[in-house]
Amino acid sequence: xxxxxxxxxxxxEVLELVERDLPAPAPGEVRVRVxxxxxxxxxxxxxxxxxxxxxxxxxxxxxxxxxxxxxxxxGVDPGRVGERVWLFMAAAGRPTGTAxxxxxxxxxxxxxxPDGAGFDVAASLGVPALTAxxxxxxxxxxPDRLRPGxxxxxxxxxxxxxxxxxxxxxQLARWAGATVISTISGPEKARLATAAGAHHVVNYxxxxxxxxxxxxxxxxxxxxxxxxxxxxxxxxxAVLRTRGTIATYANDGGKPVELDVRQNMTLNTRxxxxxxxxxxxxxxxxxAEDVSAAVRDGALPxxxxxxxxxxxxxxxxxxxAHRAVAEGAVGKVVVDVAS
Numbered sequence: 001x002x003x004x005x006x007x008x009x010x011x012x013e014v015l016e017l018v019e020r021d022l023p024a025p026a027p028g029e030v031r032v033r034v035x036x037x038x039x040x041x042x043x044x045x046x047x048x049x050x051x052x053x054x055x056x057x058x059x060x061x062x063x064x065x066x067x068x069x070x071x072x073x074x075g076v077d078p079g080r081v082g083e084r085v086w087l088f089m090a091a092a093g094r095p096t097g098t099a100x101x102x103x104x105x106x107x108x109x110x111x112x113x114p115d116g117a118g119f120d121v122a123a124s125l126g127v128p129a130l131t132a133x134x135x136x137x138x139x140x141x142x143p144d145r146l147r148p149g150x151x152x153x154x155x156x157x158x159x160x161x162x163x164x165x166x167x168x169x170x171q172l173a174r175w176a177g178a179t180v181i182s183t184i185s186g187p188e189k190a191r192l193a194t195a196a197g198a199h200h201v202v203n204y205x206x207x208x209x210x211x212x213x214x215x216x217x218x219x220x221x222x223x224x225x226x227x228x229x230x231x232x233x234x235x236x237x238a239v240l241r242t243r244g245t246i247a248t249y250a251n252d253g254g255k256p257v258e259l260d261v262r263q264n265m266t267l268n269t270r271x272x273x274x275x276x277x278x279x280x281x282x283x284x285x286x287x288a289e290d291v292s293a294a295v296r297d298g299a300l301p302x303x304x305x306x307x308x309x310x311x312x313x314x315x316x317x318x319x320x321a322h323r324a325v326a327e328g329a330v331g332k333v334v335v336d337v338a339s
Contacts, residue, residue: 001019001020001021001022001100001101001102002017002018002019002020002100002101002315003017003018003019003020003060003099003100003101004016004017004018004060004061004099004100004315004318005018005020005058005059005060006047006054006058006059006061007057007058007059008054009047009048009049009053009054010047010048010049011048012044012047012319012320012322012323012326013319014047015047015061015318015319015322017315017316017318020100022102023096023102023103023104024071024073024104025071025072025073025076025104026073026074026104027073027074027075027076028073028074028075028076028106028107029072029073029076029104029105029106029107030069030071030072030073030076030080030085030104030105030107030110031069031070031071031072031102031103031104032065032067032068032069032070032085032087032102032103032104032105032110033067033068033069033070033101033102033338034065034066034067034098034100034101034102034103034337034338035065035066035067035068035119035122035123035336035337035338036065036066036067036119036120036122036123036334036335036336036337036338037062037064037065037097037098037099037123037315037334037335037337038062038063038064038065038098038123038124038125038126038127038332038333038334038335039062039318039321039322039324039325039333039334039335040062040063040064040126040127040128040164040325041250041325041326042063042127043061043062043063043091043097043322043325044322044325044326046059046061046091047059047061047322055093055095056095057095058095059091059095059097060091060095060096060097060098060099060100060103061091061097061099061318062090062091062097062098062099062335063087063088063089063090063091063092063097063098063126063127064086064087064088064090064098064123064124064125064126064127065086065087065090065098065103065122065123065126065337066084066085066086066087066113066118066119066120066121066122066123067084067085067087067098067103067119067122067337067338068082068083068084068085069081069082069083069085069110070082070102072107073104073107076107080107080110083110083112084112084113084119084122085110085111085112085113085122086110086111086113086121086122086123086125086126086292087103087105087109087110087111087122087126088109088111088125088126088127088130088276088284088288089109089126089276089277089284090103090105090109092276092277098337099315099318099335099337100337101315101337101338108285108288111288111291111292112292113292113295114292114295114296116298117295117296120302120303120310120334121295121300121301121302123332123334124164124300124302124308124310124332124334125291125295125300127164127165127276128164128165128167128168128332129168129172129287129291129294129300130276130284130287130288130291131165131168131249131274131276132165132168132169132171132172132173132225133146133168133172133286133287133290133291134247134249134274134276134279134283134287135169135223135225135247135249135272135274136151136156136169136172136173136176136178136223136225136247137286137287138245138247138270138272138274139154139222139223139244139245139247139270140243140245140270141243142154142222142223142245143176144286145286145290146172146175146176146290146293146294147176147290147293148175148176148177148297149176149177150176150177151173151176151177151178152176152177152178153177154173154177154178154179154222154223155178155179155180155181155216155217155219155220155221155222155223155241156169156173156178156179156180156181156221156222156223156224156225157181157182157183157213157221157223157224157225157236157239158170158173158180158181158182158183158193158198158225159182159183159224159225159226159227159228159232159236160182160183160184160227160228160252161182161183161184161189161192161193161196161198161201161307162184162188162189162192162193162307162330162331163227163330164308164331164332165225165227165249165250166182166193166225166227167192167193167196167307167308168300169225170182170193170196170197170198170307171196171197171294171299171300171301172290172291172294172299172300173223174197174198174199174299175294175297175299175300178222178223179199179200179216179217180197180198180199180200181198181199181200181201181202181213181216181217181221182196182198182200182201182202183201183202183203183204183209183213183232183235184201184202184203184204185203185204185205186203186205188330189330190203191307192307192308192309192330192331193307194307195304195305195306195307196306196307196308197307200216202216204232204235209235210235210238210239213235213239214238214239217239217241219241220239220240220241220242220244221236221239221240221241221244222241222244222245223244223245223247224236224239224240224244224245224246224247225247225249226246226247226248226249226250227248227249227250227252228250228251228252228253228255229246229248229250229251229257230251230253230254230255230256230257231252231253231255233246233257233258233259237260237263237264237267237269240267240269242267242268243267243268243269243270244267244269244270245269245270245271245272246269246270246271246272247272247274248271248272248273248274249273249274249275302332304331308331308332309330309331309332310331310332310333310334311324311329311331311332311333311334312334312335312336313333313334313335313336314335314336315335315336315337317335318335321333321334321335
């Protein structure tokens with residue numbers, strides 16, 4: 001089979017297209033014929049060493065994908081052969097991710113893909129959707145699971161709603177009944193966030209965004225899903241309700257985070273930092289179940305018309321796909337693995 005590998009940390013040039021033997025699933029694993037592999041920022045950061053040195057002599061990157069189970073290991077229901085699935089955390093703690101024609105994963109990381117959803121949707125779930133789910137289920141007094149009505153009466157602020165995680169935050173929050181506000185930086189990103197389902201968009205570079213958000217949510221925002229905490233903290237605190245939650249999954253731009261302790265004591269602010277690698281198996285399993293339910297309801301579509309343009313690359317151009325993500329491509333970068 002064809003696979004992308006790297007043997008050393010470094011830039012996209014360390015990625016190689018190679019031939020490898022077809023892997024056999026171990027007990028508790030499934031083998032998946034990959035159709036579409038999703039690329040996330042954590043993939044290129046792991047490759048270049050930003051997430052720490054590689055743990056294996058040879059690594060096939062990528063956490064997410066859509067594909068079809070074609071073999072199962074001991075202890076796995078053989079009836080799963082032929083099942084269409086979406087994969088998450090495929091390369092977490094393992095040397096073999098989804099940038100290959102076939103990959104093996106623990107059976108629980110291959111989630112049945114609801115009828116009617118294509119492999120583009122499948123490859124776009126994983127990191128973005130599970131991160132969004134976690135951000136929306138950590139608030140004091142809020143739900144720990146998502147379903148229609150779970151966020152009724154709540155206001156969610158999706159920072160950077162044109163990004164892959166922000167897009168998933170908008171879609172999942174709206175599916176669960178929240179009023180969704182998204183901050184954006186210009187008209188094109190406003191169009192994408194609106195297409196994703198945001199009820200309101202606010203340009204944080206113009207006018208008085210805090211006043212504009214407060215006008216939309218006079219009692220304040222319940223949950224902020226934050227992608228750039230250092231840059232956006234002052235705005236977040238200006239619009240957060242008392243006992244509100246800021247769930248942060250990145251600090252784009254790298255601006256240092258400085259906290260006014262008294263201000264946050266007065267607000268009783270809850271800060272939830274999150275990364276999927278250490279969120280725990282229970283949270284991942286709950287997120288996978290709820291995300292699949294949202295997909296089944298048609299709540300997580302992708303593509304230009306739904307606010308998440310797709311940027312496609314063939315397997316032999318995976319290095320270019322990594323460059324696109326690292327350079328801030330707006331939308332979702334995917335690698336077409338199956339011919």
